[in-house]
Amino acid sequence: MTDIDLFEAETAVLANANDVLASDAAGADDYRVALRDLVQGYGQLMRESRRLIARSDRTERELNLLNSRLRQLSDELDYKARHDNLTGALNRGAVFDLAHRFLEDSSLSLIVLDIDFFKRINDEFGHPAGDVVIRELVNRLRKSLDGKGEIGRVGGEEFTVLLRNVSLDEAVQLAEKVRLAIAGELFSCLPSRAVTASFGVSWSQAGSDFEDAYARADAALYQAKHGGRNRVERDGPALA
Numbered sequence: 001m002t003d004i005d006l007f008e009a010e011t012a013v014l015a016n017a018n019d020v021l022a023s024d025a026a027g028a029d030d031y032r033v034a035l036r037d038l039v040q041g042y043g044q045l046m047r048e049s050r051r052l053i054a055r056s057d058r059t060e061r062e063l064n065l066l067n068s069r070l071r072q073l074s075d076e077l078d079y080k081a082r083h084d085n086l087t088g089a090l091n092r093g094a095v096f097d098l099a100h101r102f103l104e105d106s107s108l109s110l111i112v113l114d115i116d117f118f119k120r121i122n123d124e125f126g127h128p129a130g131d132v133v134i135r136e137l138v139n140r141l142r143k144s145l146d147g148k149g150e151i152g153r154v155g156g157e158e159f160t161v162l163l164r165n166v167s168l169d170e171a172v173q174l175a176e177k178v179r180l181a182i183a184g185e186l187f188s189c190l191p192s193r194a195v196t197a198s199f200g201v202s203w204s205q206a207g208s209d210f211e212d213a214y215a216r217a218d219a220a221l222y223q224a225k226h227g228g229r230n231r232v233e234r235d236g237p238a239l240a
């Protein structure tokens with residue numbers, strides 16, 4: 001493949017000007033022609049350079065726009081991969097990952113809560129109404145926790161709250177506060193029927209196994225369900 005000289009014409013003009021300059025025999029006409037060709041060539045180069053610079057500025061702006069759109073899409077994907085789209089709470093995978101991380105260097109209180117007789121709500125009012133109940137319940141959960149803890153939706157109508165470096169007593173008090181926030185006032189989306197939830201709470205010291213912490217909170221939740229629902233039950237603190 002032969003190389004194409006992009007500046008063939010300009011090289012010829014320059015070579016001619018150099019020849020004229022070096023020649024003792026060159027006259028005024030030779031200088032004029034060489035200078036004219038140089039001026040034309042120089043002007044042409046300037047016009048081309050301006051055009052190329054404008055094009056590269058435009059391309060750079062387009063690339064910057066594409067890059068920021070890509071970053072935005074990647075953030076959106078990351079958010080969607082970690083959050084439940086009905087409630088905006090962390091999804092099961094994300095909240096379990098977080099709990100594992102917390103337990104590496106912190107103690108962890110775990111609240112597990114489950115809506116009572118939710119099947120009946122779905123059966124009586126329909127699945128879409130059930131979805132609205134779930135959303136309102138998470139809103140109440142958020143409000144009553146007031147920034148404490150991380151909320152995750154771990155099943156259809158089951159949620160967990162991670163409370164890092166919070167004692168079991170304090171976690172039980174918080175669970176009680178959430179229970180009242182749910183049961184204490186009828187849901188605006190379901191004015192004819194009370195919504196309640198049952199709670200299990202466990203505490204684990206740093207370095208504990210998360211599966212064990214979860215199983216103990218779940219066992220306490222089971223007790224709450226079988227003890228009559230709409231109540232909070234605690235697990236005994238785990239000893240290392």
Ligand SMILES: Nc1nc2c(ncn2[C@@H]2O[C@H](COP(=O)(O)OP(=O)(O)OP(=O)(O)O)[C@@H](O)[C@H]2O)c(=O)[nH]1
Binds near residue numbers: 114120127156
């Ligand atoms: N609307 C709605 N319903 C769901 C969703 N996920 C699970 N469910 C329903 O939740 C109900 C759970 O029913 P069960 O496991 O029998 O529990 P329950 O009726 O709440 O009874 P207890 O937990 O024993 O008080 C089922 O009817 C599921 O279909 C969801 O995302 N939206």
